[in-house]
Amino acid sequence: MSLNSRRLIIGTLTTVTGEVDATNAARLETYLGQQIRPGEPLLLDLSGLTFLDSLGLYVLIRLNAALHEQGGALHLAAVHDTPARLLKLTGVWMTMNIHAGVQQAITSTQGERLHPQEPA
Numbered sequence: 001m002s003l004n005s006r007r008l009i010i011g012t013l014t015t016v017t018g019e020v021d022a023t024n025a026a027r028l029e030t031y032l033g034q035q036i037r038p039g040e041p042l043l044l045d046l047s048g049l050t051f052l053d054s055l056g057l058y059v060l061i062r063l064n065a066a067l068h069e070q071g072g073a074l075h076l077a078a079v080h081d082t083p084a085r086l087l088k089l090t091g092v093w094m095t096m097n098i099h100a101g102v103q104q105a106i107t108s109t110q111g112e113r114l115h116p117q118e119p120a
Contacts, residue, residue, distance in 0.1 A: 003031050011041035011072075011109050013102065017048030020056035029059045036063075039071040041109040045102050047078035052086050064096060073097055077105040 001018040012035045020028055035042055042063070064074040075097045079087060087093040099105040 001028065003028070005035050008043070008106065008109075011043060012037065013043045013045060013106075015045040015048065017050075019051035020049065020059070021051060021053040022055050025053070025055035025059050028056065029062070032059070032063050033066070036067060036070065036072065041073045041075055042067055043075045043077060043102065043105045043109065045077050045105075046083060047080065047102075049079070049083050050081065052083035054086075056083075057086055057090065057092060060096070061092060073109070075099060075105040075108060077102045 001016065001020055001024045003014060003016055005012055005014040014032065014035055016028070032042065032044075044060075060074070060076070067074045077099045078101050079098055084093070087096070087098070097105075097108065099108060
């Protein structure tokens with residue numbers, strides 16, 4: 001697994017490539033936790049993610065909850081193949097902000113800036 005992040009005008013874009021499984025899910029969670037900025041979205045480019053196991057899925061679920069608690073949002077972009085199947089089979093696909101590509105995710109976050117959501 002490789003991770004790379006860059007700041008955007010609003011939020012952070014992190015590219016995750018390779019496989020996320022029991023051997024590196026904790027590293028992913030730690031890294032993504034460091035990218036969180038209260039009130040800002042976190043975008044994950046998963047176009048290069050080839051495998052996601054249940055521990056990786058759990059990281060995404062917890063990250064999504066943490067971002068919502070802090071007034072931000074998680075956006076997943078370009079989810080394909082095995083990771084997409086896992087998200088769909090578990091029902092998580094319907095609970096997340098998922099976009100066809102990075103540009104669509106960025107556009108969506110700009111709309112959040114214009115229309116901030118009230119904390120639940």
